[in-house]
Amino acid sequence: MSGIRLKNHTIGPGHPLFFIAEAGVNHNGDLGMALRLVDIAADAGADAVKFQTFRAESLITRTAPKAPYHTETTGSDEEQSWFDLLKTQELTPAMHEAIIDRCKAREILFLSTPYDNESVDLLDELDVALFKVASTDANNIPFLEYLASKGRPIILSTAMCTLDEVIAST
Template sequence: MKKIKLSPNFDIYNFSEPFIIAEIGANHNGDMDLAKKMIDSAVDCGAHAVKFQSWTPKSLVSKVEYDNNQKYDDSPKKHFGSLKEMIQKYYLREDQHFELKEYCDNKGVVFASSPFSEVEADLLDKLGVPFFKVASMDINNLRFLRYLAKFNKPIILSTGMASLAEIDRAIKTIESEGNDQIVLLHCISIYPPKYEDIHLNNITMLQQAFDYPVGFSDHTIGFSIPLASIALGACVIEKHFTIDKNLPGWDHEISADPAELRIICKEGLNITKSLGSHQRIVSDAEEAKKGKFRRSAVTARAIKKGEKIKTEDILFKRPGTGISPDEESYIVGRTVKNDIDKDAMLTWESFE
């Protein structure tokens, strides 16, 4: 089973303990104090990494798009100003990257980010990020994938909007540069998606189609769907995160709040532990319960010395420390050595 090291102390593989990424993205709203509060909260919830997005007004959006004044109004929340004004306010400056990386280091949490251009990839490499996260929008950006692959870092690849053929091509593009440290994230690039459009069984499909770990990048409301993905073996969970869903911005309302992220971190680990083995195993603790919970043979009536035991002479009651029900055939027809009271437990010493 292929293992990928996402941090010095964390290897992931299908059905491993899930690596939880709190996707802050642009939810910091350009405010470093808010960003640090989100980092603190994510750490407190148990996240293994916090992830931002590294883009600039020039690297993400073209003049044509700015001229269209598009506001990305697929969210019911009203955004301030034009697209250009939002991009200008929300993007992380270079010095802020260093500030947040140092803050994460001091808090003992992995700092990660999605680069949106080669310049930003260089910056993140300079910061020493342990992996690159590729957004779904770039799965067909083959030149960019080749550039990222050359750093020989793990690449977490979101698969939103992509066909199976596009996923396969992206993998082969990365592999062509000698990099086989790939993690696939099943993803639906709708915010939030309808439940019937999520297709969590794609996690199993991707596990079978490719020899790489598979996780889940979640855009649903709440925590039930990412937890369900962990039960299917998702080994990385990327979940948008905020400390207040009512804050202005693109992703706050579809993000997990601290209460939800804490559940994902805690219960996700419990789910992984509970999946256990495909072998049928009875634990020592369960073995110990047999004596209390199972049944043993007892007499249905008072039986005299020398009588032969008939089927109707036997009942089975707790505790399970005597002759078990599946041994009934070995005692029917046998002769008792002494008088036995009604409702007494039979033992092998009861018979001649």
């Protein structure tokens, strides 16, 4: 049987479900909350917990507007810009290290979706088991090539892709 071997897990056909708990940015930039999310994922029996690694400067312009669903929950752009909101959700390298330490203590894999080359480099330096790519980057060929240059396994989400885009990404 084929598959991707990660620590004590094999992912692929014929192997047990690999359960990834999505932490994303639900920590709101609070390390204590991020650590609690790791604990909740471990208590739920997840094999891995996945965060997001990015720098707001690399993702959006300072004047990019919030989506309507964000204004409903976080207020208008005048109250807090989309850029400023994203800045509050960044994880520093030290926060990554603390989260990884908690993951090791709880025997759960740390994963993170990088959104820019600098974040890829950070995660590579932190020796992540694999890269998880968001479907928004599934057809970002220069980014995918940069990720591939690191030689780590990649899980590529295709949720927002057309079939033609999925085929082009493979």
